[in-house]
Amino acid sequence: MTDGNSKAGGGNARRGLLERLMSPRYRDHLGGLLLIVIGLGAAFQAQGYEVGTLRQMGPGFFPTALGIILALTGVVLFGTAIAANARLAKASKAAAHDTQQDLEDEPRYSPEWRGWFCICVSVAAFALLAEYSGLLPATFACVFIAGLGDRENSLRDLLVLSVGISIAAVVVFWWGLGVVLPLFSRSFM
């Protein structure tokens, strides 16, 4: 959750850089690095469990192996990304051909911070409110906040939708399926 938020917060200043990194030209570099970081992190963490030998494998053996394999795929991805860019650069020089177009034939989207922020907060709000103030406030907040993420939603539409889903939540989940959450918990009062 902090992941989504920190990105949403800090992203505005660096929007250009992130967008560039996510573009077809650089996203495999980024992806490769991400895999290397996750892989090495997992392998490192797994050293804390007993690794053992092939004959008598410990709980750390398999995660270590997976982490290393993941890091290797990251290296390969990073390498092919560099090779592909180099090849394209060469080809564009040789043929004076605008390869940028070949690379970016798919529709490009700018990062959707508002949607991301609202969806992440909406899920978090449900988790927190359901625990501390009951099913009804949690449902209402979850639907309302998520709906704010869409630019076309009006407040009136959202109110109607949130109330409707809240009623459905009570009828279907609380009354029908017997979810053990209280409608309002004591700490709400």
Added chain:
Amino acid sequence: MWQSLLDLGYGFGLALQPQNLMWCFIGVLLGNLIGVLPGTGPLTAISMLLPLTFSLQPVPAVLMLAGIYYGSQYGGAIGAILLNLPSHPPHAVTCLDGYPMTRKGKGGTALGLTMLSSFFAASVGIIVMVFGSPLLVQVAFSFGPAELFSIMLLGLVAGSTMSRGSPIKAVAMTVIGMLLGTVGTDVNTGTQRFTFGFLQLADGVELVALAMGVFGIADFLMNVNRLGHIGSLAKVRVRDMWPSKAELKQALMPMLRGTAVGTLFGAMPGTGPTITTFIAYALEQKISRTPEKFGTGMVAGVAAPEAAAHSKTQVDFIPTMSLGIPGDAVMALLLGALMIHGIQPGPRLIIDHPDLFWGLIASFWIGNILLMLLNVPLIGIWVKLLQVPYRFLFPSAIFFIAIGAYSVNNDFFAIWEVLVFGVLGAVFTALKFPVAPILLGYVLGPMVEENFRRALLLSRGDMAIFVQQPISAAILGFVILLLAAQVFFAVRAKSGLRRLPLAA
């Protein structure tokens, strides 16, 4: 053979029990409903509805899940044909000719053909399953840990390399899934792995939370403000749905060929549904006398891939049920659901739970008939549902996901897991990684580890055990062949790219 038929009869008796029939019907209906909604495919449908089955007995729960699966698969075809909106990747192929048919005012016919070919293909797939599963089970009993490890490896490698897109990215996602599978208490030693002090992770990552995050929340994150309002649709009337005699004739052979392709690929572990439909489509294009007309609304271009998708769906259940090795992400999800119900699929399933196995097969048939019966009167409603704006849809779906994740164990922690996996899935999707292999790796990972460790314990650490057993050696040989083919094609594609600018 007679035994299979007798068992099948027993299965029909079970599936036709009013209670089981009802759950099957509810599954098909809900699956169809969610499958029709824009942006939600079978994976979303199953993960969202999985918690609903937890209160049921295993047999009705499985019947309902299977119903959700093919219901949502058919529902997805409606959106693909009428709106050019593939919410499930395999339907991308159906769009190619299905949508042009709609624009020519033949949308109803395309839907009718889809229905007919999927029913026919599913029936063939079911027959293959009835006679194929017991055979595979007999073989499977002679499998030791070395063979099981090799087959799972084949499934994982085929799953990564035989799908569309970059194989190395699919491999990476599979490995990430396997790493997620190691989270929790190690069964052999009791060591807590990757729990980072969270007690709730001792039982491992929650399957439902992972699926809902990666296939639900991640989808919403990617689609919000991008899946816009859908304009008015062509009206589809029931009588439009019945194809004319000429169209039926045109569709017959493609349907048969598509079914054959689907059956063949369904039997191979790990080949994804998308690649199957693409191959079926490419085959039709290749043998057609008018290949240039594909993409303009050819009947064959709808019938063949839909038939392939549905026969593959059925045949996929063979390795899933009789070996306990899922072929793709949907199967992995169903397998995980079975395990939550305390049932371990594998060679013993048919013997220990004949009710479940044969009941499931019989319910496929019944469910597919229900699907046909349902869609004739309800097609008008489905078309209306397609017009539900995404801005209302996703907030409601997020609520269903959140409460569904909570209700698995009545634990708030699962909701946080959904959020983390949702963001993770969206980041990977944005970087053009396929996310479905994560689930396959997650379900297969622990089994791979267990069999790997067991095999090496038996051989006292000698890796040669995997090539000394003939079956295992043959399967590993096939794995190497697959990898070699992949490298070969990759190199050839690159040299082709180098030549391209010269030719231009």
